[in-house]
Amino acid sequence: MKANCWMGKKKLEVREVPDPQILNSRDAIIRVTSTAICGSDLHIYNGFIPTMEKGDILGHEFMGEVVETGSAVKNLKVGDRVVVPFPTACGACNMCQRDLFSLCENSNTNAWIAEKLMGHSPAGLFGYSHMLGGYAGGQAEYARVPFADVGPLKVPEGLSDEQVLFLSDILPTGYMGAEMCNIQPGDVIAVWGCGPVGQFAIASAKLLGAERVIAIDRFPYRLRMAAERAGATDTINYQQESVLERLKELTGGRGPDACIDAVGMEAHGHSAIYAYDRLKQAMMLETDRPIALREAIMACRTGGTLSVIGVYGGFIDKFPMGALMNKSITLRTGQTHVHRYLRPLLDRIERGEIDPSFVITHRLRLEEAPSAFEMFLNKEDGCEKVVLSA
Amino acid sequence: MVTTAIERDMWMGRRWDDRTSSVAESPPGGRSAVERVARGLGWFSIGLGVAEATMPSRMARMIGIEDNDAHRRILLTTGLREIATGVAILAGTRTAGAVWARVGGDMLDLAFLRQARGSSERERGRAAAATAAVLGVTALDAITGQQLSRERGPGVRGIKVNETITIAKPPAQVYEFWRDFRNLPRFMDHLESVEVIDDTRSRWRARAPAGGSVAWDAEIVDDRPHERISWRSVEDADVQNAGSVSFRPAPGGRGTEIHVDFRYDPPAGKLGAAVATLFGEEPGHSVKSDLRRLKQVLETGDVVRSDASIHSGMHSAQPSGNAKSRGATR
Numbered sequence: 229m230k231a232n233c234w235m236g237k238k239k240l241e242v243r244e245v246p247d248p249q250i251l252n253s254r255d256a257i258i259r260v261t262s263t264a265i266c267g268s269d270l271h272i273y274n275g276f277i278p279t280m281e282k283g284d285i286l287g288h289e290f291m292g293e294v295v296e297t298g299s300a301v302k303n304l305k306v307g308d309r310v311v312v313p314f315p316t317a318c319g320a321c322n323m324c325q326r327d328l329f330s331l332c333e334n335s336n337t338n339a340w341i342a343e344k345l346m347g348h349s350p351a352g353l354f355g356y357s358h359m360l361g362g363y364a365g366g367q368a369e370y371a372r373v374p375f376a377d378v379g380p381l382k383v384p385e386g387l388s389d390e391q392v393l394f395l396s397d398i399l400p401t402g403y404m405g406a407e408m409c410n411i412q413p414g415d416v417i418a419v420w421g422c423g424p425v426g427q428f429a430i431a432s433a434k435l436l437g438a439e440r441v442i443a444i445d446r447f448p449y450r451l452r453m454a455a456e457r458a459g460a461t462d463t464i465n466y467q468q469e470s471v472l473e474r475l476k477e478l479t480g481g482r483g484p485d486a487c488i489d490a491v492g493m494e495a496h497g498h499s500a501i502y503a504y505d506r507l508k509q510a511m512m513l514e515t516d517r518p519i520a521l522r523e524a525i526m527a528c529r530t531g532g533t534l535s536v537i538g539v540y541g542g543f544i545d546k547f548p549m550g551a552l553m554n555k556s557i558t559l560r561t562g563q564t565h566v567h568r569y570l571r572p573l574l575d576r577i578e579r580g581e582i583d584p585s586f587v588i589t590h591r592l593r594l595e596e597a598p599s600a601f602e603m604f605l606n607k608e609d610g611c612e613k614v615v616l617s618a
Numbered sequence: 619m620v621t622t623a624i625e626r627d628m629w630m631g632r633r634w635d636d637r638t639s640s641v642a643e644s645p646p647g648g649r650s651a652v653e654r655v656a657r658g659l660g661w662f663s664i665g666l667g668v669a670e671a672t673m674p675s676r677m678a679r680m681i682g683i684e685d686n687d688a689h690r691r692i693l694l695t696t697g698l699r700e701i702a703t704g705v706a707i708l709a710g711t712r713t714a715g716a717v718w719a720r721v722g723g724d725m726l727d728l729a730f731l732r733q734a735r736g737s738s739e740r741e742r743g744r745a746a747a748a749t750a751a752v753l754g755v756t757a758l759d760a761i762t763g764q765q766l767s768r769e770r771g772p773g774v775r776g777i778k779v780n781e782t783i784t785i786a787k788p789p790a791q792v793y794e795f796w797r798d799f800r801n802l803p804r805f806m807d808h809l810e811s812v813e814v815i816d817d818t819r820s821r822w823r824a825r826a827p828a829g830g831s832v833a834w835d836a837e838i839v840d841d842r843p844h845e846r847i848s849w850r851s852v853e854d855a856d857v858q859n860a861g862s863v864s865f866r867p868a869p870g871g872r873g874t875e876i877h878v879d880f881r882y883d884p885p886a887g888k889l890g891a892a893v894a895t896l897f898g899e900e901p902g903h904s905v906k907s908d909l910r911r912l913k914q915v916l917e918t919g920d921v922v923r924s925d926a927s928i929h930s931g932m933h934s935a936q937p938s939g940n941a942k943s944r945g946a947t948r
Binding site: 248363 | 784786872873903906907910913914917918919920922923924925926927928932933934935936937938939
């Protein structure tokens with residue numbers, strides 16, 4: 229089968245590789261009908277994620293048709309159409325039992341590596357380095373899905389791939405970001421990052437009752453999408469004005485009640501601190517750039533919430549811990565516990581409350597994945613979200 | 619690095635408002651008197667090394683050897699060696715070994731002093747004093763090294779392993795699974811088989827890396843159902859080992875905490891090397907991996923596999939296989 233393989237920093241090749249097979253009796257094999265490129269895939273592309281091997285298949289947002297099931301899979305049959313959550317989760321450990329699926333204690337086959345870096349291991353992920361399990365990803369014609377009796381969601385008739393594909397990752401991620409803000413009536417929410425996750429965080433914040441949702445980015449086309457399609461009430465282009473001042477203005481000096489970081493480790497800035505972060509990275513003294521994070525902490529009102537759904541991998545420098553502590557800010561974060569959002573969000577899609585396909589700007593073939601990554605990275609051609617099919 | 623006097627005193631464990639006290643509180647975890655002497659030697663090494671490396675001329679004259687190019691070079695190298703040894707001692711992981719390294723260095727110093735001492739009476743006098751000083755330090759190093767080795771416990775080669783994991787199943791179930799030793803190879807990677815001989819005895823066979831296997835007999839010395847199993851290898855075992863596994867209820871309904879606690883002596887000779895690689899540099903790592911697999915078997919039904927993990931050694935995260943092609947999707 230063909231698969232998009234990581235061959236080195238900024239080197240991807242769509243290669244012919246063996247087809248997947250059943251390895252555990254709870255597996256299913258999916259013929260992938262649609263898959264997408266995620267912003268966090270770019271961290272792998274740019275060489276920021278350690279423990280990658282040449283030949284690793286990328287991709288963790290995918291859906292398709294069941295073509296084979298292991299002997300212990302009773303809930304799925306050949307022919308079923310399913311969306312697959314990006315974390316692999318067993319459903320039986322203490323974490324899964326508490327609905328903390330991205331913290332599954334069993335699914336990371338290389339838990340020892342993550343434990344060295346982080347103290348304890350999170351769940352294994354599809355297509356996201358050996359530290360997180362060494363699972364082949366879904367940017368391919370077929371994919372092997374472990375714990376198929378726990379993860380995959382059956383898709384009802386009448387919904388297209390484009391309407392449900394993002395249940396695999398970015399829609400629940402944006403939603404969890406908004407949910408962690410514990411939105412109360414009258415709340416003002418600020419969202420850093422208008423990539424697809426940011427768009428869904430904005431839309432979710434509206435769904436959850438926010439009074440105002442402020443979108444922050446530097447690309448006018450993304451800010452436009454946030455205002456016109458996601459429901460942002462205000463937009464801020466940080467290259468044209470001061471974010472902190474504008475946020476104060478929009479909140480009568482209080483600051484937003486909650487701030488969502490939908491940017492993560494490869495944040496971009498334009499001040500001295502950005503140059504500082506890039507220099508430290510080049511000297512290997514810092515692995516992640518917390519630019520959006522710092523700004524969000526400064527902007528947030530006292531007693532507010534910082535909701536971090538942007539991906540971080542390693543260590544940051546110059547973190548305003550004093551501000552966080554003295555302003556009594558609650559920090560909530562984590563990889564998305566996709567499994568617990570699948571049904572509620574599918575319901576909302578079926579009821580017409582949200583159509584996630586609005587973020588799709590490019591529909592390409594799997595073979596075009598390498599050039600699509602470049603386009604997505606450089607935000608060329610008004611690129612917001614790329615969907616691939618084989 | 620510490621800068622102010624207050625910070626320095628806090629660093630050294632004294633209360634900051636009690637700098638006049640001559641008793642230094644030991645840092646958390648406590649250090650024995652011997653370890654404190656060893657640390658003193660470490661600092662001494664660094665100080666001496668810095669002096670030798672930065673002021674070789676002055677050092678040469680002080681210890682009564684001729685101040686020439688060759689001697690200065692030797693002093694520089696010696697200084698660097700001293701610094702390295704000092705750092706090794708203070709880094710703390712193989713303190714005993716580093717102190718013994720000092721002894722080796724002392725021997726070299728003595729030899730150098732004898733060979734390089736100058737001819738004038740003044741120089742001989744100084745060299746004699748330096749030699750006496752080195753001999754004194756050598757004695758201190760040797761005694762300290764010996765005490766440290768002894769403090770580490772019986773059998774310097776005995777390897778102690780302590781690992782724990784929580785499994786979301788009741789202690790009775792986990793105990794029963796472990797107590798049937800034939801289950802163990804399902805999650806203990808290096809084990810080939812366990813044959814139960816009678817109520818207390820069993821024969822264990824483990825894979826050796828170069829092919830073939832190592833085997834030993836073990837007997838249960840204490841068996842508390844649902845709580846604890848203690849065992850010990852029988853005389854003449856290829857790998858002497860003894861230990862216990864306990865099953866405790868985890869708090870708040872989380873299931874069972876398993877605590878594995880054992881010690882083994884890697885045998886000498888060709889078997890020693892085989893066993894060393896068997897258990898790896900970090901035997902704790904191997905045991906922890908076994909416990910993770912046990913957790914997977916009990917909680918999910920089977921050892922969890924990924925496309926990369928089914929291979930030993932590095933393999934890319936892609937299927938490898940001889941599955942027949944499923945056909946192109948277009």
